[in-house]
Amino acid sequence: MSIVKNSPVWRPFTQHALQPNAFKVSHAKGARLELVDGRQFIDAISSWWVITHGHCQPEIMQAIAEQAQILDQVIFAGFTHEPAEKLAHRLLEFSPKGLEYVFYSDSGSTSVEVAIKMALGFWLNRGEPRTKIVALEHGYHGDTIGAMSVGARSSFNAPYEPLLFDVERIPFPTKGSEQNTLDALEIACRLKPAAFIVEPLIVGAGGMLIYSAQTLAEMYKICAKYNVLFIADEVMTGFGRTGTLFACEQAHITPDIACYAKGLTGGAIPLAVTMCRREIFEAHYAKDRARAFFHSSSFMANPLACAAALANLELWEKTETHQFLSKICLAQKSYIERFSRDKRFKNARSIGTISALDLNTKSSSYLSTISIDLMAFFNDLGILLRPLGSTIYVLPPYCASMQELELIYNAIDAAGEKFSNIV
Numbered sequence: 040m041s042i043v044k045n046s047p048v049w050r051p052f053t054q055h056a057l058q059p060n061a062f063k064v065s066h067a068k069g070a071r072l073e074l075v076d077g078r079q080f081i082d083a084i085s086s087w088w089v090i091t092h093g094h095c096q097p098e099i100m101q102a103i104a105e106q107a108q109i110l111d112q113v114i115f116a117g118f119t120h121e122p123a124e125k126l127a128h129r130l131l132e133f134s135p136k137g138l139e140y141v142f143y144s145d146s147g148s149t150s151v152e153v154a155i156k157m158a159l160g161f162w163l164n165r166g167e168p169r170t171k172i173v174a175l176e177h178g179y180h181g182d183t184i185g186a187m188s189v190g191a192r193s194s195f196n197a198p199y200e201p202l203l204f205d206v207e208r209i210p211f212p213t214k215g216s217e218q219n220t221l222d223a224l225e226i227a228c229r230l231k232p233a234a235f236i237v238e239p240l241i242v243g244a245g246g247m248l249i250y251s252a253q254t255l256a257e258m259y260k261i262c263a264k265y266n267v268l269f270i271a272d273e274v275m276t277g278f279g280r281t282g283t284l285f286a287c288e289q290a291h292i293t294p295d296i297a298c299y300a301k302g303l304t305g306g307a308i309p310l311a312v313t314m315c316r317r318e319i320f321e322a323h324y325a326k327d328r329a330r331a332f333f334h335s336s337s338f339m340a341n342p343l344a345c346a347a348a349l350a351n352l353e354l355w356e357k358t359e360t361h362q363f364l365s366k367i368c369l370a371q372k373s374y375i376e377r378f379s380r381d382k383r384f385k386n387a388r389s390i391g392t393i394s395a396l397d398l399n400t401k402s403s404s405y406l407s408t409i410s411i412d413l414m415a416f417f418n419d420l421g422i423l424l425r426p427l428g429s430t431i432y433v434l435p436p437y438c439a440s441m442q443e444l445e446l447i448y449n450a451i452d453a454a455g456e457k458f459s460n461i462v
């Protein structure tokens with residue numbers, strides 16, 4: 040009953056021959072999912088990193104319901120509406136100072152495509168065309184062709200490789216070899232690329248790899264020195280995930296272009312923005328129609344989604360929200376520390392609300408079955424975790440209780456017992 044079989048639905052990142060079934064969720068609240076048969080799951084990865092405060096957060100759901108009585112989708116060329124205008128102003132208040140324009144779209148991948156197109160348009164319209172993009176090793180920016188191109192090459196995009204464009208890649212700044220990264224970035228910047236795109240402070244899908252705010256600040260400085268546009272992909276890190284509203288705050292930088300999506304509506308409904316500095320907008324501003332920014336999404340600035348995002352920003356003005364955030368950050372840090380000297384695991388780490396550790400095992404590539412075996416093991420315990428290869432990470436909604444975290448980490452402990460090579 041709670042497992043869907045023989046469905047015509049084609050699910051994401053799923054080999055249906057190996058994973059033919061899916062759990063059928065009936066409702067969700069806080070950090071819990073409930074299946075149609077009443078079974079519960081703790082959503083330890085915020086439903087693929089989107090849910091920030093918790094599932095069905097009342098103010099956000101209320102805002103959507105109210106907006107749904109008034110205005111549905113309207114064309115966004117030549118027309119606008121209050122939720123979109125108000126949200127844009129509010130986003131300027133909350134984002135790093137210097138981001139002055141807001142371009143709406145509907146997913147993280149699209150916000151990245153928009154960022155890349157903005158960067159190219161900027162240089163072309165200034166009469167100094169530049170097309171090269173510099174990116175960080177292991178980066179992930181989405182699954183559309185452009186976003187895949189700037190992301191790391193892996194078995195996930197190998198089938199599409201012939202269509203992906205060339206990117207200059209610099210090594211990930213592993214602890215102790217940050218200078219290598221900075222040197223590589225400086226060399227790349229001398230060749231006048233259009234932009235550098237980076238996930239600030241933590242590379243997510245690439246393995247939950249953390250680097251310092253200082254390194255982020257230094258990468259920014261190099262880009263500024265060589266006049267290379269700095270694109271911060273905060274699709275995952277945005278809205279509290281790294282302990283501050285935006286990861287860039289920790290490095291005290293304002294990117295030239297910033298991408299926000301997942302947590303923008305608290306995760307309730309799709310919405311994305313690409314925010315940019317005035318210069319980028321102005322490079323496209325002319326009486327010449329050919330210099331306009333040529334991008335649109337059918338569902339740009341959907342009023343329901345904008346209302347949800349406004350309610351989300353309201354929540355970020357409440358002390359209570361920040362208390363939840365500090366509490367989860369502290370808890371995550373102390374829970375993961377339990378595993379720091381545990382031989383069954385390696386590299387126990389955390390930043391803000393995110394923790395991760397690598398299982399000591401022989402098979403570690405994402406396509407090896409270890410991740411599927413681990414996932415099934417956690418599912419049996421009623422915990423939604425989706426390891427990246429042998430990397431187990433916990434990225435919970437901020438409302439997760441200490442009891443829920445306890446259950447998650449007990450499950451990880453049990454997984455160590457069952458799956459690690461070291462006993």
Ligand SMILES: *Cc1c(COP(=O)(O)O)cnc(C)c1O
Nearest residue numbers: 146147148179180181243274275
């Ligand atoms: C998830 C993610 C994306 C893609 O977002 P979608 O909404 O899934 O298209 C882009 N960048 C980063 C850093 C992400 O984590």
